[in-house]
Amino acid sequence: MKIGVIGAGAWGTALAQVCAAGGEEVLLWAFEPEVVEAVNAAHENSLYLPGVPLSAGVRATGDMGALEACDALLVVTPAQHLRAILANAPAGKPLVLCSKGIEAGTGMLMSEAAAQAQPGSPICVLSGPTFAHEVAKGLPTAITLACGDPALGQKIAARIARPGFRPYLSDDVVGAEIGGAVKNVLAIGCGVAEGAGLGLNARASLISRGFAEMGRFGQARGARAETLAGLSGLGDLVLTCSSTNSRNFSLGKGLGEGTPARELLANRRTVAEGAFTAPVLRDAARQAGVDMPIVEAVCALLEDKAPTDRIVEALLARPLRPE
Ligand SMILES: NC(=O)C1=CN([C@@H]2O[C@H](COP(=O)(O)OP(=O)(O)OC[C@H]3O[C@@H](n4cnc5c(N)ncnc54)[C@H](O)[C@@H]3O)[C@@H](O)[C@H]2O)C=CC1
Numbered sequence: 001m002k003i004g005v006i007g008a009g010a011w012g013t014a015l016a017q018v019c020a021a022g023g024e025e026v027l028l029w030a031f032e033p034e035v036v037e038a039v040n041a042a043h044e045n046s047l048y049l050p051g052v053p054l055s056a057g058v059r060a061t062g063d064m065g066a067l068e069a070c071d072a073l074l075v076v077t078p079a080q081h082l083r084a085i086l087a088n089a090p091a092g093k094p095l096v097l098c099s100k101g102i103e104a105g106t107g108m109l110m111s112e113a114a115a116q117a118q119p120g121s122p123i124c125v126l127s128g129p130t131f132a133h134e135v136a137k138g139l140p141t142a143i144t145l146a147c148g149d150p151a152l153g154q155k156i157a158a159r160i161a162r163p164g165f166r167p168y169l170s171d172d173v174v175g176a177e178i179g180g181a182v183k184n185v186l187a188i189g190c191g192v193a194e195g196a197g198l199g200l201n202a203r204a205s206l207i208s209r210g211f212a213e214m215g216r217f218g219q220a221r222g223a224r225a226e227t228l229a230g231l232s233g234l235g236d237l238v239l240t241c242s243s244t245n246s247r248n249f250s251l252g253k254g255l256g257e258g259t260p261a262r263e264l265l266a267n268r269r270t271v272a273e274g275a276f277t278a279p280v281l282r283d284a285a286r287q288a289g290v291d292m293p294i295v296e297a298v299c300a301l302l303e304d305k306a307p308t309d310r311i312v313e314a315l316l317a318r319p320l321r322p323e
Pocket residue numbers: 007008009010011012013030031032048076077078079081085098099100101130131132133269270271272273
């Protein structure tokens with residue numbers, strides 16, 4: 001099975017490296033011509049994954065048409081660009097969606113946007129606790145591969161698995177997506193707690209009460225509770241909420257230290273998906289009648305509605321309730 005990867009940021013490049021680890025050829029589509037040049041000439045993505053020598057089998061292209069030669073496509077664009085980029089991809093290929101987010105304007109999950117952009121393509125979702133740099137170095141990683149078609153899921157799992165990269169199969173596509181999208185917003189909240197010096201008790205409370213919010217939203221959208229408790233939900237939540245290696249956590253840390261969101265978000269090259277997903281998630285939750293106070297608080301911080309201490313006070317002053 002020849003793999004193509006759409007999107008050559010840190011994660012797309014790391015996944016291309018995984019898929020080429022057995023000496024196979026992998027075609028990596030990049031948005032920026034300088035990334036195509038760097039990968040092909042120097043075997044390094046110096047823009048997005050510097051310091052990782054890439055296998056000779058990883059070849060970059062800026063030509064979507066070249067992906068016609070592939071049997072399956074990993075889609076690793078920023079969530080808000082997925083629809084537009086996929087619309088130009090070859091039709092009818094199995095798509096493995098690796099982006100984490102909810103689409104602005106439509107409130108759609110990536111699988112829903114992809115199904116509209118490429119109506120004839122079977123869809124899987126690959127999501128879990130996976131910092132790109134660690135995966136690219138071959139450090140042990142487990143991940144959820146969700147697919148409605150078990151035979152296709154097994155074929156793709158067999159193709160991408162490595163001794164240090166272990167996919168677990170699921171048929172809950174929506175559940176796998178919701179975990180990855182919601183945890184990014186909660187990670188911003190945990191970063192705020194770090195930046196504002198609120199302590200580790202606060203972080204643990206945000207993780208577990210945030211997980212309850214993820215569960216309520218997931219239930220409203222048809223996710224299974226055990227998927228949310230697995231790698232793509234709780235696993236990724238714990239990872240992203242506990243390290244400045246996370247772009248979302250770092251963004252929150254900056255907010256907690258008092259830097260306004262617009263300053264933190266201006267001119268950044270890498271993507272902090274939670275900043276885009278937060279308002280979309282808040283609106284979708286309100287529409288579905290799902291209570292998500294931590295997500296609301298993160299939105300208020302991103303929108304510079306009030307100083308951090310006032311927003312934290314308001315979160316703590318909510319009426320007492322059963323757990
Ligand atoms: N980096 C990581 O460790 C992981 C990232 N992800 C997800 O993968 C997705 C991609 O993230 P990364 O690879 O980390 O990206 P990145 O932050 O390393 O790079 C930014 C990406 O945005 C693309 N881009 C910039 N402007 C664009 C435009 N106007 N149109 C289309 N594309 C544009 C760049 O080409 C590049 O691929 C995100 O949804 C992220 O949540 C998932 C798991 C791990």
